[in-house]
Amino acid sequence: MNLRYVLVDVFADRPLAGNPLAVFPDASGADDETLQLVAREMDHAATAFLLPSSLPGAQFRLRIFSREREIPFAGHPALGAHYVHATETRRPLTEPVIRVAHEGKGGLFEVELLTEGGRIVQLRLTQRLPEIGRKLGPEEIGHVAEALGLAEAEIQATNQPVRVASTGLPVLIVPVATLAALSAARPRYGLLRDLLEGTDATLVYAFTKETCEARSAAHARAFDVLGSVEVPGAGAAAGALGAYLVAHSAVTIQPVTALAIEQGRCVNRPSTIYIEVDLDGSEIVRVVMGGRVVRVGEGRLEI
Numbered sequence: 001m002n003l004r005y006v007l008v009d010v011f012a013d014r015p016l017a018g019n020p021l022a023v024f025p026d027a028s029g030a031d032d033e034t035l036q037l038v039a040r041e042m043d044h045a046a047t048a049f050l051l052p053s054s055l056p057g058a059q060f061r062l063r064i065f066s067r068e069r070e071i072p073f074a075g076h077p078a079l080g081a082h083y084v085h086a087t088e089t090r091r092p093l094t095e096p097v098i099r100v101a102h103e104g105k106g107g108l109f110e111v112e113l114l115t116e117g118g119r120i121v122q123l124r125l126t127q128r129l130p131e132i133g134r135k136l137g138p139e140e141i142g143h144v145a146e147a148l149g150l151a152e153a154e155i156q157a158t159n160q161p162v163r164v165a166s167t168g169l170p171v172l173i174v175p176v177a178t179l180a181a182l183s184a185a186r187p188r189y190g191l192l193r194d195l196l197e198g199t200d201a202t203l204v205y206a207f208t209k210e211t212c213e214a215r216s217a218a219h220a221r222a223f224d225v226l227g228s229v230e231v232p233g234a235g236a237a238a239g240a241l242g243a244y245l246v247a248h249s250a251v252t253i254q255p256v257t258a259l260a261i262e263q264g265r266c267v268n269r270p271s272t273i274y275i276e277v278d279l280d281g282s283e284i285v286r287v288v289m290g291g292r293v294v295r296v297g298e299g300r301l302e303i
Contacts, residue, residue, distance in 0.1 A: 003027065003038065003301045006084045010076035011233035011263070011271035011291035018264065018271045018294070019233035021080040023048045025088045027063070032070075038301060039065035045224060045231050048077040050085060058103040060085060068226055072105035073168040075235015075273075075289050079123040082111045083293040086120060093118050112290075122274070124290035127167035127236065130243035133199075135161040140195075144174055147191035148206060148223075154181040165244045167287045169236035170200040171222075173244050179210035179219055183266060189228040202226050205237040207261075209250070217251055217259040221266060232264030233271030239289040242275035246284060255279055 005022045012018025022042040027035065027049035039047040046064050053061035063070065064077045071077075082100055086093070091100075091113075098113040112124040136144065141162050145152040155162065158175035165173050172195075176182040185206060192204055207220040220241060222234035238261040245251045251259060257277045264271035271291070278286035 001029065001034075001303050003030065003303065005042070005299055005301065006088070006295065007297040007299070008080045008083060009294045009296055010080045011235070011273050012294050013272070013292050015294050015296045017269050018291075019076045019231065019269070020044050021046060021048060021077055023050070023080050023084040025050050025084055027051055034303065035063065035065055036070070038303070040067050041301070043067060045227065045229065046071060046074050046077045048081040050081060053103040055103040055108060057101050058108055059100050061103040066227060073236060075125060075127075075239065076233055076291075078102070078104070078109060078111060078125050079235065079291060080293055082113065082123055083120060083295075086113060087295070093120065120293070122290050122292055124274075124288050125235070127239040127287045127289055129167070130240065130247070130284055130287060131166045132244065132247055133164035135163050143191070143195055144172075147188050147195050148174065148204070149184070149186035149188065150176065150181055154178065160248055160250060163244075164199055164201050165240040166200075167236065167239035167243055169203065169240070171203040171205045171234075171237040171240050172196060172199070172201045173241055174204060174206040176206055176208045179208050179212070182206055182208045182219065182221060185221065187223045187230075189223070189225060192223060192225045196225055203231070203234065203237055205234065205241055207241055211262055212265060213260075213262055215260050216262040216272075217245065218261050219265070220261055220263045222263065230267050232267050232269035233273060233291070234263065235273055235289045235291065238263070238273040238275055239287045242277050243284055243287050246277045246279070253279070
């Protein structure tokens with residue numbers, strides 16, 4: 001079996017930045033075991049496999065695997081998959097906004113391709129409506145600080161809660177007072193796994209409102225608890241953070257609140273994730289996550 005793949009960097013405006021992703025444009029014929037072994041071989045945070053879909057309105061079926069398991073939803077594989085599908089099929093890019101849907105775990109997902117001059121300049125995915133869990137208590141916050149290698153005071157000083165939130169993928173959101181403290185954090189993954197036991201979350205998303213760039217609303221770091229690795233760009237987590245920031249009035253609220261989340265600096269793969277949170281009164285009615293995608297290469301596996 002020969003499987004061709006395309007390498008892209010998601011949430012990047014140049015090659016060798018953002019979150020790297022391998023996309024297999026045609027994985028038909030590969031069974032589940034093969035898909036998992038291929039994802040382990042590619043050794044990225046996630047690998048995207050495109051398959052035929054019988055779901056009305058879907059251009060393809062998307063399956064996403066980490067090194068260890070299949071993932072029901074993740075932001076950067078969805079954007080990268082649509083970028084590769086559009087370029088591989090030579091989709092006409094004559095309209096400024098093109099809406100394309102794929103089949104994923106849980107149904108149909110729509111992605112917007114934003115184009116200029118016949119090229120894709122950004123992709124946007126509407127995420128699930130937010131679910132925000134309970135606030136962690138003082139003792140639990142102490143455990144969070146220890147697991148991240150932070151002083152507990154750096155969390156308490158934000159006056160913002162530590163809690164699980166989700167717009168499709170549950171993550172533990174941890175506010176940190178200063179950029180210096182967040183940059184110096186050294187996660188202890190065993191403690192983080194113990195901390196998240198009993199929750200659906202497998203990712204810790206720590207953020208501060210002190211940023212490297214003036215345009216950014218937050219600087220974030222994402223720690224994959226199962227893979228024991230830092231993720232340079234986590235779109236699903238950024239969507240949850242956007243909903244969290246709006247729900248807690250931690251940013252200036254508008255009917256459509258637009259936020260840029262910077263990430264990946266600590267692993268030398270700078271990422272920018274764009275989030276929009278739409279309100280109807282005080283209720284969040286839509287969360288959109290977006291970013292740029294850059295193609296960096298292609299190859300073939302002979303298995």
